[in-house]
Amino acid sequence: MQVVNFTEARNNLKRILDKVTDDADYTVINRRDSSDAVVMGLDYFNSMMETLHLLDTPANAKHLMESIAQYRAGQAKVKNLLDE
Structure with a gap:
């Protein structure tokens, strides 16, 4: 800033x-x-608005926080994407 x-x-x-x-x-x-x-910048603004939208619903915010906690605890799994 x-x-x-x-x-x-x-x-x-x-x-x-x-x-x-x-x-x-x-x-x-x-x-x-x-x-x-x-x-x-517009990209920064759009990213911030998307984050606010995702955290606006309590159930969605809870799910995201649980996912972040799982990632930090090393419980994330890497998956390969299908080639198109």
């Missing part, structure tokens, strides 16, 4: 946009007389 003021963001918009997309990160823009804003 990077934090910049509005003037810096305006003067370096291309660099900031390149950085958030290349690094899958976000930048906070501080504005003196308004609420701060966040700039992030």
